[in-house]
Amino acid sequence: MFRVTRRYGFAASHRLHSSELSEDDNRRLYGKCNNPYGHGHNYVVDVSVRGPLDRATGRAVDIVVLDELVRREVVMPFDHRNLNQEVAAFASGAPVLVPTSENLGLEICRRLKRNWKQVFPGEWPKLEKIRIGETARNIFEVGADEID
């Protein structure tokens, strides 16, 4: 069994602010990340996919197909965007989801999972996990089986 991991990236801005909390509590909880004008990161996303070797091609995952899926569902909608204003999951809803990297990781995993069968209709390969680096020091990992 093989695990193929491919690294992608996007640059985006966000502000951590919960509509459920007071201004003071938000400032205390999120610190600098609560700056009202927002701030940005170069996010790094590692997508790990598991599968057996396809003897004919010598590969476990069609990277071209994976690249296309991640580009369409993650890179294009997130790159050079303001997550709070331009990504539906963080822009609307009650309460509005705070674009922490935990929630961003879950959203990325959800988007890939939702569209997986459309591009990989067979039993394999399967999405195993995604790992998101907000900076080189803050890393968040979400297993595909952690979400519906």
Added chain:
Amino acid sequence: MVITRKVEFSASHVCRDPKLSDEENQRIYGMAANPHGHGHNYVVEVSLSGDPDPLTGMVLDLKELKAILKREIVEPYDHRFLNYEVPPFDREVPTTENIALDIWRRLEPRLNDGRHKLHAVRVYETPDLYVDYFGEPACSA
């Protein structure tokens, strides 16, 4: 306990199946199908699992592991055109998956002495693409 040693080699390869048309190869392997070949600085991380020897405190002496990796991987692979110079890639497409599999096959018999065993082989083709292989049929993360 898992211990890991890293080695590097630089090699060229081409990913194409001679039984397929140019168009098919291009569709499956993309730019890697260029018949003239291209190269990478491969990075290989070899992980062993086992318990430390009560006398030495080591799972395996890393000097010994280093020598094995040099002999079994770096010497045959480094500065070679894999398709022409490194069997089985005269008949198998040298994808990252197949390279990980071949490295596993080369190392596995050398790294099983009852105290430790080969746990995983990770091959980076570029910093943005790597493959982990855990052997067959038992697999674990």
